[in-house]
Amino acid sequence: MRNIFYKYNPHTLSYERVYPSIKQKVWGVFRQLFIGILIGVALFSITDYSFDSPMKQQLKKENKLLLTQYQILSKRIDENERILEELQERDDNLYRSMFNANPVPSSIRKPGVGGTDRYEHLLTMHNPELIISTTAKLDMMTKQLYVQSNSYDELTELIKTNEERIKNVPSIVPLSSKQMKGISSGFGMRVHPIYGNLRKHTGIDLNANIGTPIYATGSGTVETAGWEGGYGYTVMINHGFGYKTRYGHCSELKVRTGQKVVRGQEIATVGATGAATGPHLHYEVIVKERYDNPAKYFFMNLTPEEYEQILFDAENR
Ligand SMILES: [Zn+2]
Numbered sequence: 001m002r003n004i005f006y007k008y009n010p011h012t013l014s015y016e017r018v019y020p021s022i023k024q025k026v027w028g029v030f031r032q033l034f035i036g037i038l039i040g041v042a043l044f045s046i047t048d049y050s051f052d053s054p055m056k057q058q059l060k061k062e063n064k065l066l067l068t069q070y071q072i073l074s075k076r077i078d079e080n081e082r083i084l085e086e087l088q089e090r091d092d093n094l095y096r097s098m099f100n101a102n103p104v105p106s107s108i109r110k111p112g113v114g115g116t117d118r119y120e121h122l123l124t125m126h127n128p129e130l131i132i133s134t135t136a137k138l139d140m141m142t143k144q145l146y147v148q149s150n151s152y153d154e155l156t157e158l159i160k161t162n163e164e165r166i167k168n169v170p171s172i173v174p175l176s177s178k179q180m181k182g183i184s185s186g187f188g189m190r191v192h193p194i195y196g197n198l199r200k201h202t203g204i205d206l207n208a209n210i211g212t213p214i215y216a217t218g219s220g221t222v223e224t225a226g227w228e229g230g231y232g233y234t235v236m237i238n239h240g241f242g243y244k245t246r247y248g249h250c251s252e253l254k255v256r257t258g259q260k261v262v263r264g265q266e267i268a269t270v271g272a273t274g275a276a277t278g279p280h281l282h283y284e285v286i287v288k289e290r291y292d293n294p295a296k297y298f299f300m301n302l303t304p305e306e307y308e309q310i311l312f313d314a315e316n317r
Contacts, residue, residue, distance in 0.1 A: 007100045040294045067127060074134045077141060084144055091151055094299055098169055099158040104135040104151050111143050170217035170297045172263065174206070174247060174283050175270070181207040184280055186316065187293040193277045202291040203246065203284035212270040214247050217283075217297065225253050225267075231282065232274025235267050245294075248282035249273050 006015040020028070052060070080189040092103035119132045159166060173180065185193070185205040192199050220239035228234040231248035235255060238244050251271025262269060272279045 019121075063126070067130070070127075070130055070134060074130065074137070075135045077134065081137070081141060084141065084148065087148060088144070090299075091148065091155075094296070095155055096151070097156070098171075099162055099165065101154070101158060104147060104222070109144060109147055110140075111147075165241050167219045167263065168241060169243055170239060170245050170285055170294075171299055172215070172217050173298045174214050174217050174281060175208050175212060176215075178232075179208050179212045183207070183295075184278075187291075187295065200291075203248070203282050204294045206281045206283060208270045208279065208281065210251050210271055212267045212281075214250065214268045214281055216263055216265045216267050216271060217245055217285075218243065219262045220245075220260075222255045222257055222259045222261060222267070224278050225255050225257050225259075226276070230275035233268070233271065234274075234275060237261060237267070242288040244286040246282075246284040246286065248284070249276040249280060251279075 005018045005020070007018045008014075009016050010019050017102075039123075049312070088104070088109060096103055097144075119128075119135060122128050122132050122135065125131055183204060186203055187201055188196055189199040191197070214235075216237055218239045219250050220237045220243075222235060223238040223244065224234070224236040226234070228236075228248070231246070231295045233250040233253055235250065235253060236244060237247075247268055249271055250268035251265070251270045251273060254269070255261060255267045270279055270281050276282075283294050285292045285297050
């Protein structure tokens with residue numbers, strides 16, 4: 001169909017045919033094309049919205065599955081992050097302190113992962129927050145694991161050059177876990193069971209029956225073995241490297257002053273001698289002339305769970 005236009009001419013008083021210019025013709029073609037495209041797009045959108053092709057249905061299903069999988073992954077990364085934090089804590093507070101190595105600075109342990117523009121390419125996705133946060137967490141964990149593994153390498157080196165130290169530093173519970181009946185008093189400020197006043201408890205009280213064997217918690221030399229006032233029958237071991245341990249209220253002593261002992265050797269038996277209300281071992285760890293919390297040194301023959309439980313009990317009893 002072709003449009004023919006006429007225009008009224010007031011001079012000749014007649015209608016004259018008007019021929020469109022090139023510009024008008026081109027514009028006309030474009031307009032037709034544009035309307036065509038618009039109708040096409042509208043029709044496609046309507047059908048696309050109303051009926052999913054089998055491929056699209058499949059993709060939607062897969063997308064949903066992927067999203068769920070991502071959520072699970074994100075949770076598992078969080079769990080692993082917590083385990084890693086525990087490892088870092090033990091590394092800094094136990095293993096590294098055992099060798100007098102400084103804790104790994106937190107700036108190195110928790111490095112920045114760079115600006116958010118790192119993940120800009122992910123922003124175009126349908127659900128960018130979850131995917132970006134999961135990717136960022138994983139990036140962070142990779143860096144932390146790298147730092148942790150470096151720290152363990154360093155520790156391995158320290159172990160090689162500190163064999164003597166490892167043998168000597170107190171690192172076990174002085175009673176067999178089967179015979180120990182728990183902690184009756186932890187380290188720190190406590191009301192004294194006999195004197196009734198608030199004073200610093202310089203050790204930890206481990207309950208057990210009279211006669212239960214007490215073991216040296218590290219190798220060393222017996223500094224004293226005998227009666228020591230309120231401590232009753234007591235053994236004190238000098239482990240070198242600034243470490244000493246004291247075992248109080250014993251019933252029977254199995255070592256004498258000057259004797260060399262190894263970790264795990266029986267040195268005495270549990271009693272209630274001196275200022276004791278009942279049978280228990282009063283165990284002290286002295287580091288460079290200062291009392292330290294003995295529970296910190298119970299790590300060699302314990303599972304991580306047992307260790308955490310003992311630390312908790314020592315803090316709260
Ligand atoms: Zn005590």
